[in-house]
Amino acid sequence: MPKHYRPAGKKKEGNAARYMTRSQALKSLQVNLNLFRRLCIVKGIFPREPKKKVKGNHHTYYHVKDISFLQHEPLLEKFREIKTYQKKVQKAKAKKNEELARLLLTRQPTYKLDRLIRERYPTFIDALRDLDDCLTMVHLFAVLPASDRENLEVKRVHNCRRLSHEWQAYISRTHALRKVFVSVKGIYYQAELEGQKITWLTPHAIQQVFTNDVDFGVLLTFLEFYETLLAFTNFKLYHSLNVKYPPILDSRLEALAADLYALSRYIDASSRGMTVEPKVDASSSSQSNDRAESELRLAQLQHQLPSSEPGALMHLVADKEVEEDEETRACKSLFKDLKFFLSREVPRESLLFVLPAFGGTVSWEGEGAPFKEDDESITHHIIDKPSAGHMYLSREYVQPQWIYDCVNARIILPTEKYLVGRIPPPHLSPFVDNEAEGYVPDYAETIKRLQAAARNDVLPLPGVGKEDLEDPQNLLYAGFMSRTEEIEAAENKKTMAEREKQYHEELKKELKKEVTGSVVDDVAAPVVEEGEGEESSVPDAAQIAQDTADMPTLMMSRKKRKLYDAMKIGQKKKSESVERIKQRKKNLKADQ
């Protein structure tokens, strides 16, 4: 509605003027629901909750400003153009004018979303903050089978795959990965970039199934936006490493589905520049010298050009030294001197991502691997079979869970529980704060003990606990510390309270004595009782405490009081579930 004209009967201000229902919005934008949905998704417009729902409770309300924002979106025009263009093509086809139809199809109007990304995420940090959903979706679509029925083209699946690998390569290269969790739903990763914690879920590398209860139109619209977003994000990230984007990969490795390895090599090659080049050469010449190899070299040489200016490289190196924080360094050196070999049945993509991210060297069974299984220097062989065939004595055969647990604990855990053929210890979520949850699983305790032991090994004075505690690096331990303090403080408080109570009681008794002394029985009245049934006048301490605690709730507004009650209920539920788990554990112990 233009500012200067307000139809009679329309409200000027208030909720009725500020919000409109979805159907009103459709009408004012003159679009259909499908187009509106697309626009909303790419523009990031969402319904709002007006304080007063003028049209009723069962409507979706949009802010008028949001809708006028859509109205001025050039994309709206573009979508309309595309729609009319489609009609043209259809008409040509209907008139059997194949040539015209073909001609038209070659120059369909297209649109770009880059402006929208800039608009929605003015700074790079904003984009990183909202990257969770984007990454999860792109990773999901990277493993979906292409499907004609759902209008999911092979090209898009490949693009998703490429984007996800590029992202992983960057994270792995900068050692930004922090936590990994293998769940039933897939593998959760958490990375930390520019202070933002980015968590995403990748499905297990198994054929995914299409379900009928999803609308692929919605998903694909989201995916379209997310693909663009991730491409730009990757560009920015690669740019920060002085690596050209999009990367050109070794086609041989790509064909072997070792994209990630190819990518990491690419990044290495192009960010390190000349110094590394001979080594890459050597390795490549030692392998088969086919056309692809020379192409890669060509590509690498090409990409060195920008980074090989004298200033750039120095700048890069210097920058790196500064920005590496404590945690990154810890992550980088976790698997530093270890060499891993992946057996055929382990999730290769995941481990190829995780191991280099924590400083490990890794190879796999199959073509294109950097080193073979019979390499003497391999320290760990990752295997997920009930039994290994030929065993080398020089290396340890462990299950893949060991890696994930090590990563989460940030120490090298003893391998005996994870050896081949054993049932590994429980895999715990690194995202849970056990203390806050109120229940610490056994294995978490074990890991904590191991961590403490590892720390003591490192510290110059293993005996001094104080040093330990003041070690600022370790957040975990700090948490532990603060908790012990807390407990102490609570105990102190408790004893104080008890003393106080005792004092009060004594005081009261004295008072009572005085009273009884002063009271004089009189007249025929059967009366006069000095007033203390012990239990009645001095209610138990718990009651007093309860009263004292409840006192301020009286002064809360109704809204706050309701909120407070709801929170209390939530806390109760949580504690109940913890109780249930404890009970189960007790039962399990009893059964054994």
Added chain:
Amino acid sequence: MTKKKSEAANEDQTRDTKKKSVSAVKSSQKEKPVLAKQVKSSKEEEDLLLDSATDSDYDGDSLSGSLNSDDFDSDVFDSEDDASQKETEGGDKDSSEDELELHGNEDSDDDDEGEQVDSENDEEDGSDEEREVAEESDSSEDEVAPRNTVGDVPLEWYKDEKHIGYDITGKKITKKEKQDKLDSFLANMDDSKNWRKIYDEYNDEEVELTKEESKLIRRMLKGEAPHADFDPYAPYVDWFKWDDAIHPLSSAPEPKRRFIPSKWEAKKVVKYVRAIRKGLIKFDKPEEEPNVYLLWGDDSASDQKSKHLTYIPPPKLKLPGHEESYNPSLEYIPTEEEKAAYELMYEEDRPKFIPKRFTSLRSIPAYENALKESFDRCLDLYLCPRVRKKRVGAHSIINIDPESLKPKLPSRKDLRPYPNSCYLEYKGHTGAVTSVSPDCSGQWIASGSADGSVRIWEVETGRCLKVWQFKEAVKCVAWNPLPDFPILAVAIGQDLVILNTELGTDEEQQKIEELLRLGTLPEQDEAVAAIVSWLPDETYGGIKIKHFKNISYVDWHPRGDYLSAVMSAGETRGVVIHQLSMHKTQRLPIKMRGLPVCTLFHPTHRGMFIIATKKNVRVFNLQKRELAIKKLETGLREISSMAIHPGGDNLIVGSKEGKMCWFDMDLSSKPYKTLKNHPKDITNVAFHRSYPLFASCSEDSTAYVFHGKVYSDLNENPLIVPLEILRGHSTSSNRGVLDCKFHPRQPWLFTAGADSVIKLYCH
């Protein structure tokens, strides 16, 4: 000629197989009668008619073809022959070219056609032989008589049979055993050439394609000519011999249109030209712009404020806990009984995720809800209204400790003294104590009970001084607020009895006796006389004022001369005001809406009178006899009691739903604060005369003591702090504390319980 030689060699090679192949051809002729006929006809005609180049390729070979189908058109059959030709020709290509050139030199004066014809003619004699050879050699090499003789019948007919047809001797051909899929897959993996094998349903056997055959098929799949050398766009060769022809083929004159440019074509051209000029047809593809670039180059430009609404980032998904692990601790996995219990739950109560345990990574199946969950998240993102999270302090509301929601109150220690512990109990009543009233000196306290007795106690000692026994339950007792008039107003049923407590000095006693002596009563209004009558009280020597209805509440004017009585009647009859000195009664000068619950004389302002009905509180000025000065909207369901601050500007109202409202009458007609402190009815509320204290008591047998400080500065709001919950009374017949009053001088509180006990709480 070398070519001929090679062909002859070819002939030699194949000669021995010739006879056999002839028979084969004959047998196969039956299947391909059309082709055979063509071949025959071409043989017959070859002398008469000069074949086209394609035709010469065509002949002969036709009957070969390992694939037993008629679908292949004639081109298919060319290829074999051509291939063989190519092979043979390969060696002496140069020589044959020489030969051609030679020809060209010879007949250089001839036109093109003639040359062509010549060369063809040269070939002809050779090709005649070759054709035979090729024809026979083809069939002899590839064509094995089909084992099956059933002919072209649908194989479905043999679907359920053990045999697939009959061989040439009439014996049944039994089906081979089928390989199962796994075996065939393994075989496929082992044998790199397996992809060449094709299963021939008709003969029930596997045929292995040769390299050439597979190439041929590949080309056909692409839609090309099967023969690699075949040129579909060969220059046109006009084989017609014009030299000998004297007459034209047609004597019709050339039409005009052959000489003028086509109009339609011109139109078409114009159309295209226009389209090109307009830009409708473009020939060069638009330049590809790079679709990714450095979008966030410098963040300095981003500072500009966006004009639209602020963006609310979507809440992040909940991070998975231990129970979502693929290998959780055993205690996270619900037992069978629990799982069964989940089944019985409502769908929405049922846990969304039931933990499962897998002993190794390789045994984790695909998660079936992956797409669905992703979709749900998408729906949430674009369909759910987003609300900015409330922030309390620096934390978002979800992460805060609920305790931090509580308001910070001043320490109770600083607000002392206030009654907090029970100091004395006054026992003696046998029924619920309905009302207490301390005298203004604070030495005595009167109490009325449901058993019909009124007692006077000494506060400090708990000694019962006097007892009056009435026949009905005592509803309300009230001391006269004047210190030199120790008289008591007691509401019993319909009677309001003024009792002489006989406490003061002799002088005082004389005054009181004088006051209580009913001489000649003044003339009452008729309307008043109808509802109230003044009588002497025979039993205890006071005045008995008889009302037409039960009295529920009695209140003294601060000057001690007037007292009001409340009855449950509407309009002007609900409240009457008695004047003791004149022995006179007035009705309320104003009509009221609703039934009055309790009344109050304003402590400072003379003539101001406050009446609480069930819903509202109204303030009247009795002297001016006009409508209510003020109406306070409580918003409560049913008012039960009311008390006024000694300053006179603040009022508290207790209700039967357990709520207490504090009104600042200067501020607003709406409550300044509403406290919901009692789960049950509030029976009474009270203000202390000098200390900033107020209290409420309720049927839930508790009493609350609050600090209620009123500042003289009008800008400052009253400070209300809950101080203490006084427990101690026990519930009897579902009633708790029925009355509470403050001691007039000390910060002490008297509570009257339904358990027939009066308690004194001290600081």
